[in-house]
Amino acid sequence: MKIIRNIGVLGAATTLLAAPLSAQGPGGLLPTPETKATRQGTRGANFLHIGIGARGGAMAGAIGSTVNGPTAWYWNPAGAATSEIISFAGGYQNLYGDLGLTQSYAAASIPLLGGVVGFSVNSLSSGEIKRTTEANPFGERLGGSTFAWTSTAASLGYAKRLTDRLNIGTQLKYITEGITDANTAWVAADIGTQFNTGLYGVTIGGAIRNVGRSSRAGGALLQRVIQTTDGSQLQEGRRVDLWTRPTEIPVTFQFSLGSQILGSADALFGKGSGNNAVNAELTLTDGTDISTQYALGVEYAYKNMFFVRGGKRMYNDDRETGIDNAGTLGLAGGFGLRVPLLGRNVRFDYSYEGAGALQNVQIFSFEVGR
Numbered sequence: 001m002k003i004i005r006n007i008g009v010l011g012a013a014t015t016l017l018a019a020p021l022s023a024q025g026p027g028g029l030l031p032t033p034e035t036k037a038t039r040q041g042t043r044g045a046n047f048l049h050i051g052i053g054a055r056g057g058a059m060a061g062a063i064g065s066t067v068n069g070p071t072a073w074y075w076n077p078a079g080a081a082t083s084e085i086i087s088f089a090g091g092y093q094n095l096y097g098d099l100g101l102t103q104s105y106a107a108a109s110i111p112l113l114g115g116v117v118g119f120s121v122n123s124l125s126s127g128e129i130k131r132t133t134e135a136n137p138f139g140e141r142l143g144g145s146t147f148a149w150t151s152t153a154a155s156l157g158y159a160k161r162l163t164d165r166l167n168i169g170t171q172l173k174y175i176t177e178g179i180t181d182a183n184t185a186w187v188a189a190d191i192g193t194q195f196n197t198g199l200y201g202v203t204i205g206g207a208i209r210n211v212g213r214s215s216r217a218g219g220a221l222l223q224r225v226i227q228t229t230d231g232s233q234l235q236e237g238r239r240v241d242l243w244t245r246p247t248e249i250p251v252t253f254q255f256s257l258g259s260q261i262l263g264s265a266d267a268l269f270g271k272g273s274g275n276n277a278v279n280a281e282l283t284l285t286d287g288t289d290i291s292t293q294y295a296l297g298v299e300y301a302y303k304n305m306f307f308v309r310g311g312k313r314m315y316n317d318d319r320e321t322g323i324d325n326a327g328t329l330g331l332a333g334g335f336g337l338r339v340p341l342l343g344r345n346v347r348f349d350y351s352y353e354g355a356g357a358l359q360n361v362q363i364f365s366f367e368v369g370r
Contacts (some may be wrong), residue, residue, distance in 0.1 A: 040317070043289040044184055044247040045175050047124040047151040048210055051075070052105045053091055054349030054365040058334030059297025060311030062283040064256030065194055065205030069367055070107035073120040073157050076192035076207040076254070077169030081159035083109035083116045085344075087369025097359025100127035109369070115160030118171070124151040151177035157190070165196040173210070175249060181220035186249050188212030201260030201267040208253050214246040252287040263301070277301040291317040295330075307336035309351070328354030334363075344368055 053071040056063045064076045070089035072079030086109070093103040107120035126149035132138065157171025170191045176183055192207030222242045260267040263277025283295045297311035313330035334351030346368050353361040 039289040039291075041289070043250040044215075045151060045153070045177055045186065045210075045249045046289075047103070047122075047177070048153065048175070048250055049252070049287070049290065050093070050095070050103060050124070050361075052093070052103070052122060052363075052365075053089070054334055054351040054363040055299075055307075055309065055336060057093075057351035057353055057361065057363040058309035058311060058332050058336075058349070059281065059299060060295040060313040060330060060332040060353065061285070062256065062281040062295040062297030062311055062313075063258075064192075064207060064254050064281070064283050065203040065258035066256075066279060066281055067205075069369070070109045070118065070120070071365075071367070072159070072169070073107050073109075073118050073155055073171060074105070074122065076194065076205050076256075077118075077157050077159050077171050077190055078167040078192040078194040078205070078207070079159070080109050080116050080118050080157065080169055081161045081167040081194075083111060083369065085369055086110050087367065089365065089367040091363060091365030093364075094362045095124075096355055096361065099358070101125070102127065109159075113158070115158055116169075118155075118157045118159065120153075120155045120157075120171075122153045122155075125149070147179050149177070149179055151175075155190075165198060167194040168192070173212075175210075175212075178217065178219070179221075182217060182222055183219055184215050184217040184247055186212050186215045188249055198266065201264060203258045205256040205258065206254065208251070210249045210251050212249055212251075214248045216246055217244040248288070250287050250289045252285060252290075254283060254285045256281055256283040258282075275303050277304065291315065297332075305338050307338070307349075309334050309336070329356035330354065 051057060051061045052074045056071065056075060067075045067079040068082040070080065070087050088108050090106040091104065095101040095103055101124065103124045105120065105122040107118065109116050109118045128146040128148055131145040131147050153173050153175045155171045155173040157169060159167065159169030161167050170189065173188045173190065175186045175188060178184055188210045189212065190207065190209045194203060194205045196203045218241065222244060223239055224242065225237045225239050228238050258279065258281035261278040261280055262269045262272045265271055279299045281297050285293045293313060293315055295311060295313040297309065299307060299309045301307050310333040315330060332351060332353035334349065336347055336349035338345055338347040347366065349365045351363045355361055
């Protein structure tokens with residue numbers, strides 16, 4: 001039976017670090033009297049924790065109350081309600097330095113049915129991994145056979161402006177992950193809201209993501225043919241499925257508080273010179289397999305054309321201690337450029353986020369339509 005040994009690398013990358021590297025033993029991460037049990041690694045489809053879009057990446061994920069356009073289908077579907085014309089967004093993400101993990105996404109928002117209808121696809125790939133067996137754990141004699149682990153979430157959503165200050169949105173997602181002939185599939189839902197208080201440019205956002213039932217892995221690699229007899233010495237080959245443990249996906253709650261500090265009449269410090277705008281946001285994230293996390297992001301815009309962003313995420317777990325470069329973990333920054341083209345606005349963004357022992361995350365993204 002072929003074994004997928006390298007999946008451990010992917011699991012470590014999508015969940016970052018669950019404990020200090022010093023706690024590792026020959027079988028992986030081992031509990032000790034000094035280390036507390038965590039919920040990390042207890043859910044499937046962990047790639048859903050990895051944000052999309054360079055704006056969100058540069059602000060360390062602190063964009064839930066101010067996100068708009070097609071990327072809102074990931075962060076908070078209520079933000080998609082602001083699309084007044086057909087809009088598109090896409091991006092490519094190089095994850096964790098040179099580990100070979102990549103993520104790509106594409107999304108669209110279409111004004112329809114009195115609101116906005118949206119589609120999105122978010123996909124992560126491990127790249128090629130050498131296949132091994134119990135008899136050949138290093139794979140030298142398997143003729144170069146490789147496989148790839150792929151995780152994908154496809155969604156269909158609807159968002160609407162209920163008032164000039166209140167947006168709501170929801171979507172259904174079909175999520176799969178695994179390898180050829182061995183994968184798991186889930187159906188889940190997201191719901192979110194954004195409310196502009198009208199006080200000092202403050203906007204409140206909330207979203208619950210990935211609400212769904214558990215599912216089991218299946219496929220040809222999880223089937224076997226067994227020989228049975230009916231008592232008359234006649235044998236029959238019968239195909240059976242191996243039993244697999246039900247796996248849940250990571251339900252996540254996010255609450256965001258954003259403020260326009262400078263740039264509009266109701267901003268905290270007013271319009272200023274009119275060319276400069278500053279936005280700040282604080283986000284709290286909690287989930288079924290993560291500790292409560294906090295993120296702070298700041299964005300500066302010049303004439304709504306050039307953007308500089310920065311942020312910091314606090315994970316509040318053991319990954320922030322016990323490793324040499326933990327100080328860079330969660331620090332993020334980036335920039336963006338927005339230009340008019342053929343009657344539409346086109347935006348290009350870039351972000352860089354430190355991932356501690358897993359090196360870095362770099363995101364390149366674009367958006368057309370607003």
